Every structure is written in structure tokens, then in C-alpha cells.
Amino acid sequence: MLFIYTRYEYILGSKEIIATLKNETKPQRFNLHIITPATKFLGFPVGGGLVKMSRLVNPQGQVIHARNYSPEIKEEVKTFKKTLKIPYFKLWKGYLIIASIAIAGSIIYGIKLNSDGKKYRNEKENLAKAAQQLQTGQLYGASFFTDVEGNSIQGLPAGWVKIIRIEGDTVFVQRSKKCQIVLCLK
Numbered sequence: 001m002l003f004i005y006t007r008y009e010y011i012l013g014s015k016e017i018i019a020t021l022k023n024e025t026k027p028q029r030f031n032l033h034i035i036t037p038a039t040k041f042l043g044f045p046v047g048g049g050l051v052k053m054s055r056l057v058n059p060q061g062q063v064i065h066a067r068n069y070s071p072e073i074k075e076e077v078k079t080f081k082k083t084l085k086i087p088y089f090k091l092w093k094g095y096l097i098i099a100s101i102a103i104a105g106s107i108i109y110g111i112k113l114n115s116d117g118k119k120y121r122n123e124k125e126n127l128a129k130a131a132q133q134l135q136t137g138q139l140y141g142a143s144f145f146t147d148v149e150g151n152s153i154q155g156l157p158a159g160w161v162k163i164i165r166i167e168g169d170t171v172f173v174q175r176s177k178k179c180q181i182v183l184c185l186k
Contacts, residue, residue, distance in 0.1 A: 004041070004042055005039055005040060005041045005042075005046075006039065006040040006041075007037065007038075007039055008037075008038055008039075008040065009035040009036070009037060009038070009055075010035060010036050010037075010038040010048055010049075010091060011033055011034070011035050012034045012035060012036060012052065012084040012085075012086065013033075013034050013080065013083070013084045014031060014032060014033040014034070015031075015032055015080065016029060016030070016031055016032070017029075017030050017031075017032050017073070017076055018030075019070060019072050019073045019076065020070055020072070021064065021068050021069070021070055021073070022067075022068050022069060022070045023068070028058060028059070029059060030056050030057060030058055030059075030064070030073075031056070031057045032054065032055070032056055032057075032073075032076065032077065032080060033054070033055040033056075033057065034052055034053070034054055034055075034077075034080055034081055034084050035052075035053050035054075035055055036048050036049050036050070036051060036052055036053065036086055036091070037050075037051070037053070038091050040094070041094060041098075044093075044094030044095075044097050044098060045090065045091050045092065045093060045094045046092065046094035046095055046098075047091065047092060048091040048092075049086040049087070049088050049091045049092075052081045052084065052086065054066065054077045054080075054081070056069065056073065056077075131169075131171070134163055134166060134171060135163065136163055136164070136165055136166060137162070137163060138162070138163045139160050139161070139162050140160065140161045140162075140163075141159075141160060141161075142159055142160065142161045142175070159175060159176035160175075160176040161173045161174070161175055161176070162174045162176075
């Protein structure tokens with residue numbers, strides 16, 4: 001079975017700051033992004049928001065590792081993280097969508113099973129009534145040859161079925177061994 005999911009970074013907020021790195025003296029312009037790792041399954045968001053992480057990007061597009069942050073940048077990251085809220089519903093609503101699809105499917109399947117069952121309830125009741133009228137020693141005509149759909153084939157030998165005994169809901173029968181076509185069709 002193939003599962004298609006995507007891991008991505010959901011951006012909670014971003015702003016531009018001017019600061020210096022740990023081992024540098026010249027201030028630079030950086031883009032500070034606060035992200036949270038998230039997951040999509042078949043295009044539906046199904047997770048994320050468990051942690052807030054910072055991404056500091058220089059003007060050339062390179063991500064600066066957190067070990068190179070100066071205390072000034074670290075403080076800016078902390079205060080910026082506190083102002084942002086994680087949208088849990090937006091990141092986890094895929095589970096609600098998938099669950100609602102599953103519930104709707106099971107309801108539709110249940111309705112279909114119920115309507116199919118109505119057809120067989122009457123047949124079951126009629127069979128129970130007919131089975132109550134069976135007696136030991138009764139003979140019934142039967143065709144032992146059927147087509148793919150279970151219908152008797154005309155012109156082929158038929159025979160007899162004799163009820164030997166009835167025990168509870170089990171009927172023991174004996175089938176005729178020989179049958180002449182002329183005698184069976186009369």
C-alpha cells in the first residue's frame with residue numbers, strides 16, 4: 001500500500017531584523033522566520049505545531065545555524081516566538097476531514113447493507129415456513145444439473161430427493177441414483 005505524505009515547514013511569522021552574528025562586528029540585514037514542522041497526507045494537513053523553531057536567513061538566501069546567533073539575536077527570537085500562536089486546528093484539520101469521509105462512507109455502506117438485507121429477509125421467512133412443513137419420507141422432484149446462474153437446464157435428467165430424517169434445523173436427504181429421461185420428464 002502506498003502512503004503519500006509531505007513534510008513541510010509551516011511559517012508562523014517572519015520579520016526583517018538588523019543584527020550582528022556571534023563572531024562578527026558588522027551588522028547585517030536578516031530575515032527571521034519562526035516555523036513549525038508539519039505534515040500533509042494526501043494533501044490534507046495532519047500534524048505539526050509541536051515546536052516553534054527559528055530560521056535566520058541572510059540576504060544571499062543562506063540559513064544561519066543557531067550556534068552562530070549572538071545574544072542579541074537570541075533575545076529577538078525569544079520575544080518574537082512569544083508573540084506567535086500555533087494554529088493547531090489548521091495543522092490538524094486533515095484528521096477531521098479524513099474521519100468525516102470514513103464516517104460518511106460507513107453510513108452509506110450500512111444503508112446499502114440494510115437495503116440488501118431486506119431482499120433476503122422475506123426469502124428467509126418463506127424458507128423457514130416451508131421447512132416447518134417438511135415430513136420424514138416425503139419425496140420431491142429435483143433437477144441436478146444447473147447453468148451458471150443456478151437455473152435448471154431443460155431436457156437434462158431430473159430425479160427425486162427423499163427426506164430421510166430431520167434433526168433440529170438439519171434435513172437429511174437421499175438422492176435418487178438412476179433416472180431415465182423418459183420417466184423423469186413425465
